[in-house]
Amino acid sequence: MLFPTIEFAVFFAVVFPVTWFLNGFNTAKKWFLVAASYYFYAFWRAEFTLLLLASSLGNYLAALLIGRLADGYARRAVLWLAVAGNLGLLGYFKYYNFFAASLIDAFAAIGIALEIKFIEVALPIAISFLTFHALSYIIDVYRRVLAPTTSLVDILLYISFFPHLIAGPIVRADKFLAQTKKPCDPSDIKVGQSAFLILGGLFKKVIIANYLSTEFVDNVFRGPADYSSLDLLLGMYGYALQIYCDFSAYTDIAIGVANLLGYEFPQNFNYPYRAISVQDFWRRWHISLSSWLRDYLYIPLGGNRFGEWSTAKNIILTMLLGGLWHGASWNFLIWGLLHGLALVTERFFGVTGGSGAEHAPRSRAATALGWLITLQFVCVTWVFFRSPSIEASIDYFSTLLSGASWSTTLTPLAAGAFVLGALSQIIPPRWFQSLEESYEGASLPIKVLVPFAVIFVIAVAAPTGMAPFIYFQF
Amino acid sequence: MPQETTPQEATPQGPPRQESPGPQAGHLRTVAVVIYATLLLLALAIPQSIVSWIGDMKSIEMQETLLPAAETLQRLSRQIGIDAPYTRARAAFLALTSKEDH
Numbered sequence: 380m381l382f383p384t385i386e387f388a389v390f391f392a393v394v395f396p397v398t399w400f401l402n403g404f405n406t407a408k409k410w411f412l413v414a415a416s417y418y419f420y421a422f423w424r425a426e427f428t429l430l431l432l433a434s435s436l437g438n439y440l441a442a443l444l445i446g447r448l449a450d451g452y453a454r455r456a457v458l459w460l461a462v463a464g465n466l467g468l469l470g471y472f473k474y475y476n477f478f479a480a481s482l483i484d485a486f487a488a489i490g491i492a493l494e495i496k497f498i499e500v501a502l503p504i505a506i507s508f509l510t511f512h513a514l515s516y517i518i519d520v521y522r523r524v525l526a527p528t529t530s531l532v533d534i535l536l537y538i539s540f541f542p543h544l545i546a547g548p549i550v551r552a553d554k555f556l557a558q559t560k561k562p563c564d565p566s567d568i569k570v571g572q573s574a575f576l577i578l579g580g581l582f583k584k585v586i587i588a589n590y591l592s593t594e595f596v597d598n599v600f601r602g603p604a605d606y607s608s609l610d611l612l613l614g615m616y617g618y619a620l621q622i623y624c625d626f627s628a629y630t631d632i633a634i635g636v637a638n639l640l641g642y643e644f645p646q647n648f649n650y651p652y653r654a655i656s657v658q659d660f661w662r663r664w665h666i667s668l669s670s671w672l673r674d675y676l677y678i679p680l681g682g683n684r685f686g687e688w689s690t691a692k693n694i695i696l697t698m699l700l701g702g703l704w705h706g707a708s709w710n711f712l713i714w715g716l717l718h719g720l721a722l723v724t725e726r727f728f729g730v731t732g733g734s735g736a737e738h739a740p741r742s743r744a745a746t747a748l749g750w751l752i753t754l755q756f757v758c759v760t761w762v763f764f765r766s767p768s769i770e771a772s773i774d775y776f777s778t779l780l781s782g783a784s785w786s787t788t789l790t791p792l793a794a795g796a797f798v799l800g801a802l803s804q805i806i807p808p809r810w811f812q813s814l815e816e817s818y819e820g821a822s823l824p825i826k827v828l829v830p831f832a833v834i835f836v837i838a839v840a841a842p843t844g845m846a847p848f849i850y851f852q853f
Numbered sequence: 854m855p856q857e858t859t860p861q862e863a864t865p866q867g868p869p870r871q872e873s874p875g876p877q878a879g880h881l882r883t884v885a886v887v888i889y890a891t892l893l894l895l896a897l898a899i900p901q902s903i904v905s906w907i908g909d910m911k912s913i914e915m916q917e918t919l920l921p922a923a924e925t926l927q928r929l930s931r932q933i934g935i936d937a938p939y940t941r942a943r944a945a946f947l948a949l950t951s952k953e954d955h
Binding site for chain 1: 862874877885886888889892898903906938942943950952954
């Protein structure tokens with residue numbers, strides 16, 4: 380079930396009143412939300428709901444056991460078993476064939492014919508997200524950040540809650556479980572913010588991302604050799620806008636929908652293409668993933684506590700695994716490696732780009748240069764992320780740099796989507812804030828007419844059919 | 854261990870939520886009106902999308918049950934003329950962009 384569809388509208392139209400009707404009966408409400416979330420997940424493959432259930436039950440029991448054990452070998456062993464179980468599931472479904480093929484290739488290179496059977500099994504949707512949710516819970520319990528909950532329904536809901544289930548944001552266990560302990564407060568619904576997140580998300584996905592994808596970017600990446608250098612350059616920037624509008628749309632809608640049900644999710648994007656360094660980019664792009672990687676991988680690896688070489692190794696390892704999390708392919712590994720190398724290079728040269736008080740002030744020229752270099756770097760690395768193979772990425776760059784032709788096949792629709800996508804990074808956030816505030820204070824008829832008008836316009840200008848969300852494959 | 858909390862415990866300062874709908878209930882009512890009125894307006898303004906959606910359903914039983922209601926809605930929408938703006942705007946957009954609805 381995709382967010383921008385009639386079935387989701389119908390689904391939500393049922394879930395919303397029942398959830399609030401049951402709000403005074405918190406446990407019943409949570410069981411209802413679990414049932415709704417499993418129904419939502421079953422829309423893709425009903426049998427994978429068993430996987431969801433098994434993962435939730437396993438982590439629930441493991442956390443209870445960790446909570447009961449005193450510090451020592453047994454407690455650590457249960458943690459590692461639980462982590463291995465979660466990663467084993469992910470590895471089996473997502474990475475087995477990739478590693479098998481890589482091993483066969485590696486042995487073939489030294490003249491040994493290795494025979495490993497491949498598995499033919501569909502990848503359960505959202506498995507990477509649900510694994511990270513589960514790990515967040517288990518590790519927080521182990522670290523005593525969080526007491527293990529005895530309430531099974533809380534864990535079932537935390538792992539399966541439909542707004543974040545498929546493509547995030549990755550909600551931390553302590554933040555979510557704190558919200559499930561008591562009935563939600565209707566006054567926590569930020570109607571203006573939720574409305575603009577949902578409407579903005581629909582617009583970004585249905586209009587900008589879809590037109591960029593179907594009118595231009597997909598064609599250019601399908602056969603880069605058939606396109607001009609200008610097309611490939613525009614395709615690279617176009618994909619950068621497409622993936623932002625696609626992914627941020629999903630999480631914006633998720634945050635808005637969760638808030639309408641009384642739950643709060645963390646912000647996941649903050650103008651990523653305004654970043655003035657790669658470090659700054661990772662504070663603005665998929666924030667819930669980058670902070671997860673920092674807290675559950677980079678810091679446990681040693682972070683920056685053991686000298687420069689160790690820090691560099693930890694950064695690169697974290698980014699490599701972050702890349703691999705996106706998919707089982709060498710392209711994602713290269714993408715992660717390039718980001719890791721860039722972060723290490725920035726660290727080496729003392730570049731600590733960002734706008735926070737902890738960062739040294741920069742001149743306007745240095746800021747502009749930092750932004751320009753970061754944007755080019757991020758867009759270039761997206762080519763590895765988008766291309767189906769390393770060979771295809773090399774083809775893309777070699778045609779791009781050949782400078783053979785500077786004509787373009789960019790259609791007016793794609794050009795319009797390009798401009799709108801760029802505006803999503805240019806329009807100051809305070810404009811959106813003032814729109815939200817005006818909406819909050821508007822009369823009821825206006826409150827109804829605004830979403831109606833926006834969705835009406837989206838329906839008029841929508842392409843026929845809908846490209847799936849990019850992050851669904853992860 | 855975390856325990857379940859009753860609504861009264863969760864809002865110790867306020868009156869019990871179910872007995873006296875205060876500003877919270879008013880806020881929730883506003884949100885509900887916004888959601889359902891928007892969906893209703895959209896269903897009336899673009900009824901053909903609902904007819905097509907039901908037509909695409911895999912279950913024949915669901916189609917047979919829901920399609921008459923959707924077609925009634927479409928007829929009603931046509932009679933009042935509320936579906937005309939969408940039909941015209943969509944046709945104009947498709948003509949402008951040289952696209953077709955499949």
